[in-house]
Amino acid sequence: MTFDFTIRHGTVVNADGAASVDIGVRDGVIAAMEPGLPVGLRDIDARGRFVLPGGVDSHCHVEQLSGMGLMCADDFYSATVSAAFGGNTTIIPFGAQHRGNALPEVIADYSRRAAEKAVIDYGFHLILANPDEQTLRVDLPQAIRDGITSFKVFMTYDALKLDDFQMLDVLDVARTEGALVMVHAENHDMIRWLAQRLVERGHKAPKYHAVAHTPLAEAEATYRAIALSQLAGTPLMIVHVSTPEAIRTIAAAQALGVPIYGETCPQYLFLTAEDIDQPGMEGAKFCCSPPPRDGVAQDALWEALKTGVLRMYSSDHAPYRFDETGKLPHGNKTSFKQMANGVPGLEARLPLLFSAGVNTGRMTMEQFVDVSATQHARTYGLYPRKGVLAVGSDADIAVWNATREVTLSASMLHDRVGYTPYEGRTVTGWPEIVVSRGRVVVEDNALHVEAGSGAYLRRGTPEPVLAASSGSGWMMGASAHAFGTYRDEA
Template sequence: MMNALFVLLCFLVTASDVLAPGIEIGIKDGKISCLGTSLPRDASTEIIDAKGAYVTPGGVDSHVHFQQDNSPTGDNWVTGSRSAIAGGTTTVLAFASQLKTEESVIPCITEYRTRAKGRSFCDYGFHLILTNPTPTIMSTEMPLLISQGITSVKLYMTYEPLKLGDSQLLNVLMSARVLGFTTMVHAENSDIISLITNRLEAAGHTDPYFHAISRPQIAENEATYRIISLAELTDTPILIVHMSSEIAMEHVRKAQTRMLPIHAETCPQYLFLLSERLKGNEKDKFEGAKCVCSPPLRHDPRDLEAMWRGIANGTFTTFSSDHAPSTYDHAGGKKLGLKDGIMRYRNIPNGVPGVETRLPLLFDFAGREKDSRLSLQRFVQLTSSDPAKLYGLEGTKGNIAPGYDADLVIWHPEAELEEGVVIEQKNLHHGVDYTPYEGMIVRNWPRYTILRGKKVWDRDNGGILGTQVDGKFLQRGKGRIVVGKTGQEVKGMLAGERDYWY
């Protein structure tokens, strides 16, 4: 007998299909037991009537920053994960950050796991930010982490405390190829940014708007081309995170047409926000600091349209929030960039909040009768199924099928929300004091969020129903390639040439 049953007029949406009403989902012990019609039930069976609404897999947000040392005023695990489930996300992958002075990654992984344990409303895992990839770490500690279910790393090509040089990048990529961990890369040219920043500062151009001027698209374009070249040389799959530039995206697209395993990610801020948001107003000239993130917001609506094309045509594998919040009205938050009345954008913590608004913002443009920008199936691919595949959660997360965790988002019947939902800071559940999407109207919002068969969010009846001990650490397997394939030769190199030096 099923211990929970979701029935009546629901449209089940997976990465490949939208199933007609009449299909029921049977759940037992937190797993999807079966899909069918007229499933058995008794008086103890909980029944949820979807009322003709869409049901999608629980969101997998594969790029969030919770309780990191470099963001002391940002979300902790309680507030960040609470915000996630209120927006339909049941799994988050956050970051544990190694310091350049550390000769081991084990202490930082242990510390970050301790911070999350017993304090998460949703399921979670970790990526390791590698800043000092010593031979011992790569040969001894990375295999250990992989055995413990931490199977992905993030590399930076910019930010002095984090960035790696090309030789370091190559060494990590070669280790990734051998060990099978997933490699994420923040691709911006550090020297371009540093030079422009110093010259802007010398000229007195230091208010938040000049953050966008200091990081031109060509900095992203060059670094993207370079990391693709390094990945091709080493025959290593990569994912380039938070892309914002059309030319950089075209580099990815061309690599994909050659069947290279180059994955890409973009985020809501690069679909909806422009650099004009970095300008202040008469009431608060510093307010643009709220939207300082890297890569920066771009200048032209055509830049937004380019990212939407990448969403629709399959260039992007994942759509994440890059939830990287700092409180605005706090001396240790965004106001670090305002001292004695002088604005200095280089001191403003980077990042914007968005884990709660990610799914509603994208769902707003999925499967519309008019002005649709992507299909409902593509929505599921970007927000659930593909990140689950890429990061070693396939078979557990990201799909509505027997054997998967019963993580579900039940949306409102659209007739109930004819005027849509206004995004307002006062209604959100994160721990920061603003949202960059204030006042935007979306056509729907999760009515219920279900985590492993448990109703943890009910928008109409109390909101948050889950607790901070509901989330569990996910021991992930090795991710699989979603785009392209390995084993190809590099043009201009002899067959087997890598064997001489790999």
């Protein structure tokens, strides 16, 4: 058997264990995994290295117009290049519907942008801001059947938020069509009330963003979103969880067998509200929603990742430049209510977690793979094509040097944001070779593929088990955990 290339002598790690086996690749797919494979047409010696599934980042914003009308700094080329250098082989960003937009037009525009520029594989979520009759009855069901099997709704932001009635309508469509709803859970009126009083009193500096986005707003909205999902009988993903209160609410629902899932992000594990309290406008570089919290919250998030209460770790990459096109639309007079919310993190996501998690013993290598790749693929209908190293899976592979030290800086990253909130941090552990569908994308700190060579991923749909009783929501038992298996219609 002749292989297009082989990766030999490394330690292969999946979410369920590690083994000293070689990998043989043919036609973009893993064709063999066993010790002592013969050398392929190209051979990569991974001696002393860890061979992991390529990262899957299922929550990032790319070439997307924000609710404030600002375009992201990263297009599909710069974002996917940055993702690849950070050890990722798949991203799932958002095609955003704004009020007045028709979903087919949003999807067509986003698809064109990605097809022209992406260097690694990609799927789409949708953002729903206009759940009218056409969207709910025609356009959204068609999008789900076409392989866009997840979408996000907001409980805050004037231009995007849905009320509870609208959310129930959306959840009902998701249940009928077998899709997963992602929720930005913050109580809009709590934030609005606090922000108004802060601004009236002249408190406009970036640090007051964290004050306005009180942990109570996230806690209340998380509880309410879960209640709505139970009423509708629909699985739910609470995105960018940042507080112990939200974690406890999610864990309580899971203990009852309710299919509620959660994710967190680097900004909540590695930043705190103190980072926002900087002189002048510097704190704006750390403003995102929800905001970073404190050390107690960080400890709770680490524990929730290890125990599985939080299913995955995503970047929520929101690339806005530190100028009038993004963070500072009114220059130094920009208030915390006027700046773009979000921080970059696509390329730094995995090295940060590897360094602070694996290399400190805070999590195992298997847990790292699980929360950074495998659970993303399972949750969003890509497994086992993505998220695992197995015969028949796409050859999406990252070869990691566990001892390589890298100091993060905007100048060495590949996005177009111009700053990183992790400037000057030294991480230990770095992906030195990244392979996507059998193509060597990154090697020797250089890009080896062209724009447009990434492939669109039509995703499978979840098959949740509904309760037999009417109106009672999800079955309060083990059978509810059948959510998470997928019918791949690709």
